[in-house]
Amino acid sequence: MDQALQHLVNGTVLGGTYALLGIGLTLIFGVMRVVNFTHGELYTFGAYMAYGLVALLHVDFFLSLVLATMLGLALGALIELVLLRPMRKADIDSVMLVMIGAALVLQNAGLWAWGGVAKLVPTPFAGTPLVFGPVSVLPLRLFVLGVAATLLLVFWLLLERTRAGIAMRATFQDAETASLMGVRVGWVHTATFAIGSGLAAAAGALLGPVFMVSPAMGDLVGLKAFAIVILGGLGNLPGAVIGGFALGYVEEFGGGFVSSEYRDAFGFLLIILVLAIRPQGLVALKERVG
Amino acid sequence: MSAVFGWLFVAAMAAVPVVFPDPYVLSVLTSAGIFIIGAISLNLLLGYTGQLSLGHAAFFGLGAYASALVSLGFDIGIGFGLRLRLDPQPVFVGFLAGIAVAGAFGWLLGRLAFRVRGAYFVVITICFAQVLRMVALNWVELTQGPMALIGIPPASLWLPGQGVVPLYTKPQSFWLVLGVGTLAFLLVRQVVQSRIGRALVALRENETLARSVGIRVTHYLVIATVLSAGIAGAAGSLFAHYVRIIDPDVFLFIYTVTMVIMVITGGKGTLWGPVVGGLIFGLMPDLLRGSAPPEAQWIAYGVLMILLVMFLPRGIVPAVAGLLPARRRPAPAIAAMVEPAP
Numbered sequence: 032m033d034q035a036l037q038h039l040v041n042g043t044v045l046g047g048t049y050a051l052l053g054i055g056l057t058l059i060f061g062v063m064r065v066v067n068f069t070h071g072e073l074y075t076f077g078a079y080m081a082y083g084l085v086a087l088l089h090v091d092f093f094l095s096l097v098l099a100t101m102l103g104l105a106l107g108a109l110i111e112l113v114l115l116r117p118m119r120k121a122d123i124d125s126v127m128l129v130m131i132g133a134a135l136v137l138q139n140a141g142l143w144a145w146g147g148v149a150k151l152v153p154t155p156f157a158g159t160p161l162v163f164g165p166v167s168v169l170p171l172r173l174f175v176l177g178v179a180a181t182l183l184l185v186f187w188l189l190l191e192r193t194r195a196g197i198a199m200r201a202t203f204q205d206a207e208t209a210s211l212m213g214v215r216v217g218w219v220h221t222a223t224f225a226i227g228s229g230l231a232a233a234a235g236a237l238l239g240p241v242f243m244v245s246p247a248m249g250d251l252v253g254l255k256a257f258a259i260v261i262l263g264g265l266g267n268l269p270g271a272v273i274g275g276f277a278l279g280y281v282e283e284f285g286g287g288f289v290s291s292e293y294r295d296a297f298g299f300l301l302i303i304l305v306l307a308i309r310p311q312g313l314v315a316l317k318e319r320v321g
Numbered sequence: 322m323s324a325v326f327g328w329l330f331v332a333a334m335a336a337v338p339v340v341f342p343d344p345y346v347l348s349v350l351t352s353a354g355i356f357i358i359g360a361i362s363l364n365l366l367l368g369y370t371g372q373l374s375l376g377h378a379a380f381f382g383l384g385a386y387a388s389a390l391v392s393l394g395f396d397i398g399i400g401f402g403l404r405l406r407l408d409p410q411p412v413f414v415g416f417l418a419g420i421a422v423a424g425a426f427g428w429l430l431g432r433l434a435f436r437v438r439g440a441y442f443v444v445i446t447i448c449f450a451q452v453l454r455m456v457a458l459n460w461v462e463l464t465q466g467p468m469a470l471i472g473i474p475p476a477s478l479w480l481p482g483q484g485v486v487p488l489y490t491k492p493q494s495f496w497l498v499l500g501v502g503t504l505a506f507l508l509v510r511q512v513v514q515s516r517i518g519r520a521l522v523a524l525r526e527n528e529t530l531a532r533s534v535g536i537r538v539t540h541y542l543v544i545a546t547v548l549s550a551g552i553a554g555a556a557g558s559l560f561a562h563y564v565r566i567i568d569p570d571v572f573l574f575i576y577t578v579t580m581v582i583m584v585i586t587g588g589k590g591t592l593w594g595p596v597v598g599g600l601i602f603g604l605m606p607d608l609l610r611g612s613a614p615p616e617a618q619w620i621a622y623g624v625l626m627i628l629l630v631m632f633l634p635r636g637i638v639p640a641v642a643g644l645l646p647a648r649r650r651p652a653p654a655i656a657a658m659v660e661p662a663p
Binding site for chain 1: 449459
């Protein structure tokens with residue numbers, strides 16, 4: 032029982048960052064119909080920016096998290112303007128291929144720039160876990176969960192309460208009608224991709240210090256982001272949050288009670304199962320087609 | 322491209338080991354040939370059914386592992402105190418097993434994944450390869466996990482009068498790959514020119530319309546996947562017996578991406594596309610070797626892929642064919658299919 036409680040706590044921490052990753056990816060798909068293969072690379076980018084700022088430039092840890100997120104936003108905007116804007120009329124498969132090409136470039140540029148050795152990001156947090164009865168958790172992880180939850184809340188407020196958010200939701204529902212109503216769809220796309228990328232970079236900057244930072248760290252994470260989004264239904268924002276936590280718990284409990292070696296495989300098996308039994312995703316309402 | 326040109330190409334290739342018996346050149350050509358076979362099989366899905374399957378390395382890896390394990394033999398526990406044991410078999414049995422196992426998984430994936438389309442399909446195919454990689458990494462009793470399967474015997478061929486001959490030398494391996502590649506090409510050509518191929522193209526162009534004229538969409542998609550997986554399994558088997566060591570990295574996404582780039586560059590949905598693209602990308606790494614680090618090479622791949630999709634979306638072969646003097650071409654299959662009955 033105590034062990035289960037511990038797994039619950041770990042799963043929640045993991046799920047928070049997964050939700051951040053998933054919500055960015057699903058937003059980009061929902062608004063732009065783009066399957067974003069660079070998402071995992073943006074995550075890696077965020078982690079390396081945090082590393083570079085903290086370890087090499089000795090910037091304050093908390094400030095560098097903010098800066099890493101901002102740099103992720105900027106890189107996302109750049110990718111949208113250079114690659115996606117000219118491809119707006121292209122079919123979804125061609126765009127996917129372009130994004131795979133971009134992911135190849137980003138990953139190998141990272142490998143070239145930083146080398147293949149994994150890096151450790153120093154943090155101001157104590158290495159001794161906080162103990163609450165049967166459960167113990169590292170202060171850093173608690174901080175990560177807190178920031179992830181805050182970012183999710185800020186993102187939700189942005190979407191619900193601001194004009195930009197309304198424009199984004201309108202484009203999400205019907206791009207053509209939105210543009211007739213005076214929404215500048217092009218800029219909504221740029222903003223969406225930038226925000227989604229910024230969230231991925233934030234997730235990377237947050238998890239980088241928890242684990243190690245390495246050039247290939249985005250590979251598995253990018254695929255997991257897809258898993259999260261498929262679980263919730265592509266383009267479904269609450270679904271991505273639920274999917275993020277679902278994946279966090281499945282990995283944590285599966286890894287703890289079934290097999291730790293297959294920990295990373297549970298997510299993928301879960302997707303295959305979900306698609307076999309309920310192809311529209313766990314929380315999606317309408318039937319999926321193309 | 323005409324059949325005469327095709328046979329000339331095969332003959333020229335077959336003469337390479339005689340005219341130019343450099344072991345380095347041959348080994349580069351042999352590995353390029355193995356990936357060209359993979360690209361030919363991927364083209365059947367990507368080019369003719371229009372389904373962007375990004376788990377193709379799964380079939381390649383399954384073929385490699387199945388073939389290697391059958392020819393090495395294994396002895397594993399399968400639960401309930403039972404053991405499954407297989408003595409080492411001749412390599413050609415392994416080769417057939419590689420094709421069969423990959424084809425069987427192709428059927429499974431097809432049944433499962435074609436319930437959905439578009440982005441969902443793509444993600445399932447990627448996950449499929451990932452799960453297999455995890456299994457290969459962790460089922461150490463069977464696959465040796467990250468320690469890799471070593472000592473895989475070289476390919477062998479049964480020749481009349483000489484019995485089973487192991488193919489140790491570079492020219493022999495090259496000819497084997499060329500032979501299998503030619504067979505794969507002919508098989509794919511046969512399929513796409515048959516009723517199955519016409520059905521595939523019809524549903525690529527307009528699935529709803531194809532369904533309305535009575536084409537059993539899932540049925541044909543599964544057939545294409547099984548064939549494609551089987552050929553990819555054959556390529557994987559050749560790979561295993563050629564490099565003679567395999568590890569779970571054969572399931573990596575990057576191998577799928579390599580094959581995708583080959584097909585896209587050459588021209589998806591054309592018979593010669595994967596061959597042309599495969600020659601370019603199969604030989605380029607070795608031409609660049611020494612002059613650029615591998616990261617730079619991958620960056621170049623990525624940039625090239627972006628530029629091709631943006632500016633030459635149909636690939637090299639259709640672009641070159643467009644420059645050649647126009648000949649009478651048969652009407653596209655879709656036009657033939659939707660013609661009103663007299």
